[in-house]
Amino acid sequence: MSGLKESLQTFHKIASSPKEQLKKYLAEDKKVVICAPVYTPEEIVHAIGMVPMGTWGADIEIKEAKTYFPAFICSVMQSVLELGIRGEFEGASAIIIPSLCDSLKCLGENWKSSVENIPFIPMVYPQNRKADFGKAFTKAGYERVIADLEKATGQSFDDAKLTASIAIYNEHNAIMRQLSDCLNDYPNVTAADRNAIFQSAFYMEKSEHTALVKDLISELTKTEKTANNKIKIVTTGILVDAEDLLKILDENDMQIVADNVASESRQYHVDAKPAETGLDSLSCKFADMDNCSVLFNVDKAIAQYTVDLVSKYQANGVIFVMTKFCDPEEFDYVMIKKACEEKSIPLLLVEIDRQMTNYEQVRTAVETFKEILK
Amino acid sequence: MSNEVKKKSPPDPNSAKFKLGKIATDAYVDAQAAKDRGEMIGWCSSNFPVEIPETLGLAVCYPENQAAGIAARGGGERLCNISEDDGYSNDICAYARISLAYAKIKDTPEQNMPEPDFLLCCNNICNCMIKWYENLAKDLNIPMIIIDIPxxxxxxVSDAQVAYVKAQFLEAIKQLEELTGKKWTEEKFQEVMEYSGRTSRAWLAATSEAKHTPSPFNGFDLLNHMAVMVTARGKKEAAEAMEVLHKEYLENVETGNSTFRGEEKHRIMFEGIACWPYLRATSTGLKSRGINMVTTIYADAFGFIYDDFDGMVKAYCNVPNAMNLEHARDKRVKLxxxxxxxxxxxxxxxxxKLWSGFMAEMSRQIAAECEIPHVAFDGDQAxxxxxxxxxxxxxxQGLTEIMESKKGGC
Known part of the structure; x- marks a missing residue:
């Protein structure tokens, strides 16, 4: 049991100290590249021999970024910029920012003027991603990222190394999917613990994270399974990392049994399959991605996907965690709501923001939801 | 001081205003007539290449124009409320909320449109457009054809982007041919391209007459005429009407007239979409201070001049909301x-979000380079x-005071 506790503590420590992780890698003479959301090609950064470090911003007061963004832009973008301006990424060689939503496009444009010592590398993804012309454009986008990284760091790209990196990332994807399922048998692992495991993956080399997760699964399987009386929840949204929100879920005996959250399982749905080159493999991986609000899908498959998760994991209900001002999610919410209503699946919408300090309204909503689910 | 040009009632049918207004109105009438004939009609996003439906002979309507019309006539809040009752956040683009509400209720006193058989979506204006059209397609259960212009x-614009977008243009044409039975011909495309070029040249020439002091027109005119530039550029009527517009502005320059009423004390650039529900308030706030909004990015942005299919593809990659800060800034500085x-x-x-998301920094850079003051106000298009x-x-008022002070006034 102590092994399990220590293992979880490790995840919490890393998840809560990205700056320390950055310093650690820099002290090891490693180059670090900041990867903004979403679907940033970390494999390429890794293949060039650098550490890709994810960022989803932080729960902080926005001050400097306000001179760039109006108040109605998603707080993930605002806080990423705020961290950049405050020097929290000091020492990083570059930042890669994809442009899959309108706010992300603005983050890249604002970054150029506000954080001049960390070069902005854009990754332009296609929405018509499944056709051959879409895959070719994805590949061209990756090639541009490679050229910019080589220029920023003086290091060079090798496709064979990319293939090796892809294998590391595929292994990590698989272990994260396994972990998510495994946790369902262990209700004592809290929502906060679960989030720490997912969040810490952004701040570590994936091979290190895979090893830690494997250890955790090993510790878990050593413990005796206990009766699970928790309320089973599926979460969906962009981000479910707010400490207060997770605490409220835990206090209300809710267990996240599956998620379609952008910063959690959504990024691990698809593996890169073998192809002629590593870059082709990576381009096809993006083409295969789906069930995400920032990826075009005329069938709105995300709605059925949510319903299917509830069915597969026998969940009691869905909590849609809306990151305020995220319009792709706001459009999908309506379709998910309809799909849940058709299947009589209880759904709760909670709105969160990186600058929220008072979660009492969320608490009331979750408590009421709990009563409904009982 | 410019002489006033009084509004005439009824409007002169030979005037550009009448002709341009008629083109905008006819778009709805023609689409309804096509629908009544049993033809398939589409709803189309504003920056979708109009050359495609025009060459194929397909009638399309523009939900953005409809939403602006509904908002200008006072129906914006009512329709937004309908969408919000269905779960749409009031954070979502008001055009989208109005459009999704209209797709549900199918009838408004402000502006009706025939029901669509297909949707044409292009996201070179914003990615919000994709989400909006996805939901329309799902609700109406009709095909959606997307041209993704990142x-x-x-x-x-990179060669890779041109290749990607061109492939989608060809794919969209193929999909529409299969869906509607209409055929693309090179001859018709050449004709459409010629009209589009004529319309664009006349538009650029007309709007450039603001270089004269006083300007021969009130810049608020541009906000209205822009709809024709976006949606009907490839039509003969549009080319002719824009040429009349240019001629009228030239005449105004010669005679010292202007569609701006009163003395033109200050000249400003307006940035952003009009606040359609408050057109009078925003216009009066300027006019009462002798401020003429002589230009907007629309003046430059919708002059699509190209020589062939590839040129057309590239032109659509270079619309205002699809370009980076530096390029967008330089276009404005030039104007x-x-x-x-x-x-x-x-x-x-x-x-x-896209237009406003990096406008603060762009405004600072523009103001520094042009040595002019800039102010922002909060509003909404609908x-x-x-x-x-x-x-x-x-x-x-603040902007006026700074402009006066720079001129040595008090």
């Missing part, structure tokens, strides 16, 4: 310098709840 973070602009008035549009007339007045 935001370009570089100054120039400001060419038209002797003294101040920049920015509409921070609650509906448009939801009346997001605009405060008092704030607008205060900001315009």
């Amino acid at each position: 935001f370009n973070p570089d100054y120039e 400001i310098k060419a038209n002797h602009v003294e101040g920049l008035l920015v509409h921070t549009n609650r509906s448009c 939801d009346p709840r997001n605009f405060s007339e008092a704030q607008y007045e205060t900001r315009v």
Whole structure:
């Protein structure tokens, strides 16, 4: 049991100290590249021999970024910029920012003027991603990222190394999917613990994270399974990392049994399959991605996907965690709501923001939801 | 001081205003007539290449124009409320909320449109467009054809982007041919391209007449005429009407007339989509201070001049909301310098995250390079709840004071 506790503590420590992780890698003479959301090609950064470090911003007061963004832009973008301006990424060689939503496009444009010592590398993804012309454009986008990284760091790209990196990332994807399922048998692992495991993956080399997760699964399987009386929840949204929100879920005996959250399982749905080159493999991986609000899908498959998760994991209900001002999610919410209503699946919408300090309204909503689910 | 040009009633059928207004109105009438004949009609996003439906002979309507019309006639809040009752956040673009509500209720006193059989979506204006059209397609259970033109973070459009977008143009044509039975012909495309070029040249020439002091037109005219540029550029009627517009502006220059009423004391650039529910308030706030909004980015943005299919593809990659800050800035700087602009008035549009998301920094860079003051006000293109007339007045007053002070006034 102590092994399990220590293992979880490790995840919490890393998840809560990205700056320390950055310093650690820099002290090891490693180059670090900041990867903004979403679907940033970390494999390429890794293949060039650098550490890709994810960022989803932080729960902080926005001050400097306000001179760039109006108040109605998603707080993930605002806080990423705020961290950049405050020097929290000091020492990083570059930042890669994809442009899959309108706010992300603005983050890249604002970054150029506000954080001049960390070069902005854009990754332009296609929405018509499944056709051959879409895959070719994805590949061209990756090639541009490679050229910019080589220029920023003086290091060079090798496709064979990319293939090796892809294998590391595929292994990590698989272990994260396994972990998510495994946790369902262990209700004592809290929502906060679960989030720490997912969040810490952004701040570590994936091979290190895979090893830690494997250890955790090993510790878990050593413990005796206990009766699970928790309320089973599926979460969906962009981000479910707010400490207060997770605490409220835990206090209300809710267990996240599956998620379609952008910063959690959504990024691990698809593996890169073998192809002629590593870059082709990576381009096809993006083409295969789906069930995400920032990826075009005329069938709105995300709605059925949510319903299917509830069915597969026998969940009691869905909590849609809306990151305020995220319009792709706001459009999908309506379709998910309809799909849940058709299947009589209880759904709760909670709105969160990186600058929220008072979660009492969320608490009331979750408590009421709990009563409904009982 | 310019002489006033009084509005005539009824309008002169030979005037550009009448002709342009008729083109905008006919778009709805023609689409309904096509629908009544049993033809398939589409709803189309504003920056979708009009050359495609035009060459194929397909009638299309523009939900953005409809939403602007509904908002200008006072129906914005009512329709937004219908969408919000269905679960749409009031944070979502008001055009989208109005359009999704209309797709549900199918009838409004402000502006009706025939029901669509297909949707044509292009996201070179914003990615919000994709989400909006996805939901329309799902609700109406009709096909959606998308041309994805990604935001370009570089100054120039890359060969890779042109290849990607061109492939989608060809794919969209193929899909539409299969869906509607209409056929693409090179001859018709050449004709459409010729009209589009004529319309664009006339538009650019007309709007460039703002270089004269006083300007021969009130810049608010551009906000109205822009609809024709976006939606009907490839039509013969549009080319002719824009040529009349240019001729009228030239005549105004010669005679010292202007469609701007009163003395033109100051010349500003307006940034952003109009606040349609408050067109009168925003216009009066300027006019009462002798401020003429002589130019907007529309003046430059919708002049599509190209020589062939590839040129057309590239032109659509270079529309305002698809270009990076530096490119967007330089286009505005060019307009400001060419038209002797003294101040920049920015509409921070609650509906448009992309347009407003890096406008603050762009405004600073423009103001520094052009040595002009800039102010911003909060508003919305269609939801009346997001605009405060008092704030607008205060900001315009502040801008006026700085412009006066720069001129040596008190």
